[in-house]
Amino acid sequence: MILGRKQLLINGEWRDGGGKPIPVVNPATEEVIAEVANATKEDVDAAVQSARAAFEGPWAKVSARERGRLLWKLGEKLMEQADAIATLETQHNGKPIFESRQIEIPASVECLQYYAGWADKVHGETVPVKGNALVYTRREPLGVVAAIVPWNFPLMLAVWKVAPALAMGNTVILKPASQTPLTALELGRLALEVGFPPGVLNVITGSGSTTGQAIVEHPGIDKIAFTGDTSTGKGIMRSAAETIKHVTLELGGKSPNIVFADADIDAAVRGATVGIFYGKGEVCAAGSRLLVEASIKDEFMDKLAARAKKMSVGDPMDPKTRFGALSSKAHFERVLGYIETAKKEGAALVAGGQRADIGTGKGYFLQPTVFGNVTTDMTIAKEEIFGPVLACIEFADVEDAIAKANGTIYGLAAGLWTKDVKKAHYVASKLKAGTVWVNTYNVYDTAVSFGGYKQSGFGREMGMHALDYYTQLKSVWVDLN
Ligand code: NAP
Numbered sequence: 001m002i003l004g005r006k007q008l009l010i011n012g013e014w015r016d017g018g019g020k021p022i023p024v025v026n027p028a029t030e031e032v033i034a035e036v037a038n039a040t041k042e043d044v045d046a047a048v049q050s051a052r053a054a055f056e057g058p059w060a061k062v063s064a065r066e067r068g069r070l071l072w073k074l075g076e077k078l079m080e081q082a083d084a085i086a087t088l089e090t091q092h093n094g095k096p097i098f099e100s101r102q103i104e105i106p107a108s109v110e111c112l113q114y115y116a117g118w119a120d121k122v123h124g125e126t127v128p129v130k131g132n133a134l135v136y137t138r139r140e141p142l143g144v145v146a147a148i149v150p151w152n153f154p155l156m157l158a159v160w161k162v163a164p165a166l167a168m169g170n171t172v173i174l175k176p177a178s179q180t181p182l183t184a185l186e187l188g189r190l191a192l193e194v195g196f197p198p199g200v201l202n203v204i205t206g207s208g209s210t211t212g213q214a215i216v217e218h219p220g221i222d223k224i225a226f227t228g229d230t231s232t233g234k235g236i237m238r239s240a241a242e243t244i245k246h247v248t249l250e251l252g253g254k255s256p257n258i259v260f261a262d263a264d265i266d267a268a269v270r271g272a273t274v275g276i277f278y279g280k281g282e283v284c285a286a287g288s289r290l291l292v293e294a295s296i297k298d299e300f301m302d303k304l305a306a307r308a309k310k311m312s313v314g315d316p317m318d319p320k321t322r323f324g325a326l327s328s329k330a331h332f333e334r335v336l337g338y339i340e341t342a343k344k345e346g347a348a349l350v351a352g353g354q355r356a357d358i359g360t361g362k363g364y365f366l367q368p369t370v371f372g373n374v375t376t377d378m379t380i381a382k383e384e385i386f387g388p389v390l391a392c393i394e395f396a397d398v399e400d401a402i403a404k405a406n407g408t409i410y411g412l413a414a415g416l417w418t419k420d421v422k423k424a425h426y427v428a429s430k431l432k433a434g435t436v437w438v439n440t441y442n443v444y445d446t447a448v449s450f451g452g453y454k455q456s457g458f459g460r461e462m463g464m465h466a467l468d469y470y471t472q473l474k475s476v477w478v479d480l481n
């Protein structure tokens with residue numbers, strides 16, 4: 001299906017961008033399905049002016065409760081149009097329609113409505129001080145927030161930022177990834193439909209190196225909320241330093257999933273596969289390093305390989321498909337490159353490793369891939385692959401597991417499998433990660449904050465703690481003498 005040409009949403013109006021339009025490719029069919037505008041520096045400037053004017057003007061006059069009501073309505077509208085928007089999500093990303101329709105859209109709706117509830121529940125305090133003064137605090141919005149998001153959960157990761165930002169009274173400029181811009185544009189359209197004033201949510205498409213960079217450098221933006229690559233995040237922090245912007249970063253991971261010998265082995269095998277293969281492994285928190293206790297390694301690896309081989313790759317638009325196409329050609333080739341490197345470095349390929357064909361001869365489909373006998377010095381044990389490739393490493397005991405689990409630059413998430421309650425809590429306390437899953441993996445809830453330790457970033461998304469990153473505190477002193 002050809003969706004035509006898409007424009008930028010600035011100040012409540014659709015307009016062309018100044019740059020050369022960017023084609024959007026369906027990774028399952030390799031067809032160009034749409035073209036999106038490519039915002040120039042001037043377009044970014046127009047978006048900032050519109051967001052600033054809305055922030056100072058109409059949006060400032062909207063009550064907190066009304067902001068909440070608008071967010072709630074946006075959630076309702078998104079649910080009403082879930083089928084069409086889920087289809088777009090699958091078309092530009094390659095993920096199964098089951099995931100788009102049954103998981104990602106409902107999670108996005110929940111997030112919008114969760115923060116709708118917070119809009120009128122964040123407020124200041126009075127502070128006892130010495131002397132005769134009334135001191136109170138105000139929780140004020142930051143101003144213009146730019147949300148820059150990647151291609152793996154294009155709509156949901158946008159909502160994780162847009163919802164708390166708007167709930168707290170900020171205005172937003174959203175820049176989706178070039179590969180997956182279509183659902184962010186739909187979010188902007190729906191926001192207008194439900195009555196957000198023009199300029200409160202602007203959606204700017206364009207390439208990271210030009211549009212993204214212009215956003216990061218713009219002095220009129222107060223905060224950058226970024227999800228993406230650790231290396232991009234470093235550059236964003238450097239650029240944002242020039243104008244002391246607030247920055248939150250949700251970056252990459254190489255998350256360990258630790259299986260102790262006393263675990264429920266079949267549950268752990270299922271958890272290991274869900275941990276790496278959900279979302280084609282294009283999940284920042286993917287359990288991409290499986291740490292297995294030496295005494296159960298052989299049994300575990302046999303079961304794991306059998307399960308991975310049974311998983312079938314299919315047409316993302318088929319509701320029965322649970323494993324779709326990788327998101328782009330460049331990414332697909334990069335993942336294949338890691339598979340070759342792993343073989344060369346001596347890892348044992350126990351499942352997958354090849355391009356998968358769904359019968360069309362087209363699309364960036366890869367078999368779910370598992371490597372055994374991986375050692376901590378190998379490339380696939382260290383670098384984020386962001387694809388369906390699992391590196392299995394053995395460990396000797398609890399302390400060895402903790403040391404290996406923490407032995408990366410990342411710290412986004414971790415999983416552990418054991419029936420021993422004491423061991424579970426002890427290991428959970430020692431893992432340097434923002435999320436630890438015990439006897440489960442890859443579960444999320446909009447009420448539970450999520451984010452990184454170490455080079456996986458800082459700041460938190462979801463839950464009440466995300467609100468801290470979209471407000472600033474003012475102390476007001478009133479002399480009573
Ligand atoms: P990316 O290359 O860093 O891109 C992310 C976003 O930043 C895209 O919108 C991109 O635009 C834009 N961008 C690129 N260069 C920029 C620049 N110089 N200035 C401003 N914006 C710029 O990341 P990706 O490859 O799309 O996504 C994969 C990464 O995201 C993985 O490392 C993954 O772990 C991480 N991730 C983290 C989380 C989390 O919550 N921690 C969640 C999901 C993904 P273009 O698309 O035009 O390049």
Ligand code: MG
Nearest residue numbers: 208228229232
């Ligand atoms: Mg990239």
